[in-house]
Structures are given as structure tokens and as C-alpha cells.
Amino acid sequence: MQLTFTFEREPILLQIRNRLVQIYGQQRDELRHEPTPQWVKAMISSRTLDAISDGAFVRLRGLPSWDMLAQMKTTEITPMIHDVTFAQNKAIHLAKSAQIIKRRRGTVELDFLADWPTQVAFDWLNSLPGTGPKVACVTLNFSTLRRPVFAIDTHVLRVFWRLGLAPNRHNFKRGYITLSNLIPNNWDADDLYELHWLMKYLGQKICTHERPLCGRCPLASLCPSAACLQA
Template identity: 40%
Template sequence: MQARFDSAISDLGRWRGMLAPLLADLRLRPPRRPMSELIKAMISGRTLDADSQAAYDAIVCRFVSIRQLACAAPDEIEAVIARVNYAPIKAEWMARTLRIIGRDRPDYRLEFLGGVPLAEALVYLEQLPGIRRKVAASVLNASTLRRSVFIVDTHVRRVLRRLRYVRRNADYCEASEAVTADLRDWSGEDLLLLHIAMKRLGQRHCHERAPDCRACPLRRECPGA
């Protein structure tokens, strides 16, 4: 078990170094507060980054506070985020989730998640409507909390599968837990940078269909190349 653990750390650390050129132009934006990151993450699934960012900006412009957004009807939210995929169901989930959080946390602040065990924080988020591991990990890692949990989206999971770091049918939760456990000593920001690097690899080279293996920085490491 220890040998596998050490090997996994070595692999991930080596891959991060090989992917460094993909981050050459990266300028990390100031992190959002946890609740703002929750809203952004909930509308991002299966949607281009530019469209989800535009939808998030529209929400911030339309609703002056989280409380006002929480009081909005799903169809009102849907009209604002219409550019994202699956807007009706995302609007419904958001309305229900904010109502639940409001009953538990009238100030709509999720900063308390930074002071509880990671497993407990994940359970709290994942019991909310429409929230699974990708969104939960985004709230905890990409926000001001910067907790050490790895975010796995469609692109990152595809990369990890092709590298055979996780099983071919591993889901988002399994992939996230594998990397989080193996890199338990990495900081939250280091894990975020690894996520961004692997996501960019998936977007630019490791496509679902017709991957551009010859241009991939990890081509000599990848059994699927």
C-alpha cells in the first residue's frame, strides 16, 4: 500500500511538472467567497467557461444580494442563466438549495465549512439539491477556503482515466478522492493548479474523440496514447 502511495505521488508530481507550460499564461483570479463559488459552480456543468461566467455575471447584476436570489422563483433565475446548458433544472436546483441553506444559515455564509473535517464539509454540500462532488470540491477548493480537495470535471476525469490513474469507469467522486488522498500533503492552491493544468490538457489535446496525442505533454506517460 505504501509503495502504491509513493508511486502515485511521484506520478502526479511528475505530471504536474510536465504540464507546467499549459499554465504559463495563467493569472488566477481572486477567489470568490464560498457561497458565490457555489452559485458559479452550480451553473457551470456541461457549459463552456465563457457562457457560465457570463451567466454568473448576469446573476450578480440582476440580484443585489444572495437573499434576493434565494427568494427568486426558478423561472426568474432561469431567465437570467438562459445561456447555460440545462438552465431549467439548474435554476430549480439553485432555488431549492438556497432555500435549504437559508433555513440553516440565515446569513447565507458558508465560511464555517473551512473549520469542519473535510468529509463533513463534503457531506453537508452533497446533500443539497443538484450538488455532487465536482461542485462540492469547487466550493471548498476554488473559493477563499482553499481546502485541499481535488476538483474533477469531465476533462480531468478523462485525462486520469487515460493515464490509468483511476479505473476506466471511475466516477467524479472516486477520481477526486483518489487524488485528494494521494496528495494529502499538497496545499489547496497546488491542487487547484493541478486541476487547471489537467483541465486545459483535456480541452486542448486530450479530447473525447480524436485526441491530439502527438501534441500532448504527457504522451510518453500515457498508456492510451
């Protein structure tokens, strides 16, 4: 009698996380911003070095309250974030979104999202000008809300695209939908927070936009792009 054993393969995101934790260590942060400052920080940080966006965020946080964003003109916000990428566009989006939040909720505070289902909160944030899936996920996952959604930035999407897990390296919406379907059912908000930072570090240090260091990549054996990128 011949016995046949079937071994269930580990989910791909679990394989990725386990390999990257060995390189970069665990990424668990107990110090979280409240939802509103996290949203503001996410709004100004895209395609900008962390050191620069952090400085701009500190200047904005010096405002008497976040309600000020709904009262300020774009020309008043822009100088406060002048060194971030696309400063004027981000100032426009901040002002318009703050006005919408103020009109709908009476104040520019997002604490009320704690009482909403995750998908409803995501859709509400995603409807704000300049927010989109990335900022919505960062607000929900990185803040004290700690919701189980996966934040995808340029580095994360590029790595997943090269791994063959994302359909497009530039479409955050499609990437979010595709990758959300790969998340293990038992993962919580902290697991997704950790995966984001592990993938971001890999994208910044090894799987870079130009000349990726495939020979040093812990995911090379999982990556269909590794062979051609090294050729």
C-alpha cells in the same frame, strides 16, 4: 561487495504537474471569490463554455443578495441563466439548495464553512441538491476557503481515465475518491488548484473527447492509451 541503490519514484501526480507546468506555466490565482458566489458559479458552469457561464453568473450576481435565490421561483431564475446547459435543472437545484441553506443557517452565505473541518464542509455541501463532489470541491478549493481538495471536471476525469488513474470516465464520485488517494501528503490547496487547471487545459487543447492529439501530449510516455488512440 555489490551495492544496491533503491530510488523512490516521484508520485505520479507530481510527474504530471511538472510536465504540464513546462507547457502551460504555473497556475496560481490570488483573486478568489467568496464561498457563496463561488458555489453559485460552480452550480451553473457544468458542461457549459466558460464565456457563457461567466455571463450567467454576472447576471445572478446582480441580485440584491444571495438570499434572493431562496425566495425566487424556478421560473424567475431560469431566464437569468437561460443560455447555460440544462438551465432549468440548474435553476431548480439553485432554488432548492438556497432554501435549504437559508433554513439551516438563516442566510444564503457559506462563510461559516471556514470554521468547519474540510471533510465535514465537503459532506455538508455534497448533500445539497445538484451540488455533488465536483461543485463541493470547487467551492472549497477555488474560493477564499482554499481547502486542500481536488476538483474534477469532465476534462480532468477524461484525462485521468485515459492515463489509467481513474476507474471510469463518467463517475465523478469514484474518480474523486480514487484520485484523492494519489495526492502527495505535502500538497496544499494551491497545488491542487494548479493541477486542476493544468489538467483542464490539457483536456481542452490536446486530450480532447474526440481525436486526441497524442503525438503532441507531454504525458504520452505515461499514458497507456496513447498507442491505441494514435493507431
